[in-house]
Amino acid sequence: MRGRKSDQPQMFFTIDVEARIRRDHPLRSLKRTIDEILHELGPRFDAAYSQTGRPGVPPERLLKALLLMTLYSVRSERQLVERIDTDLLFRWFLDLSPEEQVFDATAFTHNRPRLDAHGLTAAFFEAVLTRAIQAGLCSDEHFSVDGSLIESYASIKSFRPFGEPQDEGGDTNSFKPRNASVDFHGEKKTNQTHVCRTDPEARLYRKSSAHPSQLCYMGHALTENRHGLVLGVTVTQSHGLAERQAALAMLDHLKAGRSLSPKTLGSDKGYDSGNFFVALEERGIEPHCAVIRCPEPKSLSVASYRKAGIAARKRMKERVLSLGYELSQRCRKKVEEYFGWMKTIGRLDRSRWVGRWKLRQQMELTAAAYNLVRMRKLLATG
Secondary structure, eight states: OOOOOOOSOOSSOOOOHHHHSOTTOHHHHHHHHHHHHHHHTHHHHHHHSOSSSSOOOOHHHHHHHHHHHHHTTOOOHHHHHHHHHHOHHHHHHTTOOTTSOOOOTHHHHHHHHHHHHTTHHHHHHHHHHHHHHHTTOSOSSEEEEEEEEEEOSSOGGGEEETTOOOOOOOOTTSOOOSSOOOOOTTOOOOTTTEEESSOTTOEEEOSSTTSOOEEEEEEEEEEETTTOOEEEEEEEEOOTTHHHHHHHHHHHHHHHHSSOOOOEEEEOGGGOOHHHHHHHHHTTOEEEEOOOOOOOOOGGGSOGGGHHHHHHHHHHHHHTTSHHHHHHHHHTHHHHHHHHHHHHTSOOSBOSSSSHHHHHHHHHHHHHHHHHHHHHHHHHHO
């Protein structure tokens, strides 16, 4: 017979959220791992919060919510809170009962400076990395590095000359379009003469002549060559030396905090610099970098401080024919997989925050989420 809807609402009912989530759901194993890591970080959370006053949103819940934001490509924190309010799966992941009131989206804004001051997002990323190393999923000696541009949360129209007065409100009764037309024809804009008013840390930059200039930051990642797990991330202002400086900083941090001894480092042509090769060799690391084909300068016309870099580039060119270089360049593509995941799934093709430290926080959580997803698949098939 034909079924009909009932117009009589139930007065009492129970919901078993655990029964609503299927047994083989991917979030189940992720939730167990994340809860164990957050439990280990409990003392750091206690040190970050006062023992008196009104209880706030648990930091464990905020971090798990931001991980959901990355895993499910939610475009904003406000939309994330709406999704938590209506989605039983999200409530189950955050340990929220169906009748419990969801927190406000401004909780992320209020707690983000505290998370940064106590390094909690970085601690979570390091804890995930520790589990990957203990599980034997990371290479001990062979690594790759790369950088990518992240568009700033600012319009090119906000890139104005230094000292230019702010626009006055004027007569509010007259018509004033929200996005007025601006003619930039013939106007030269540089970081030495202009500054972004919306996001002052953003810089005008382009990676090559084939790409347009844009206000952006530069995100960097260091991965291992066995499974492509991310071992280090950072965000810098965009400039020509940023990639090489960030690579050295991430390598130093890795050697200082981990029992890993890098032997080779693969990279693309953006890292082709004699000084960079010298810095790697001083650290006992053999560079496996793609080299730009160009004629070598004559030795008589080279300054003495450049000779070490030129010699290092010559050694790199000889190394291009080796099997180790070929393997490093093949494995180097795994760092590109992370950047593709970060920009499409993690939605970090463009920043949704003003300020480099906020973008770095989200990049740390995105790298942690990427590692967790990869570890789940690798351990399941291992």
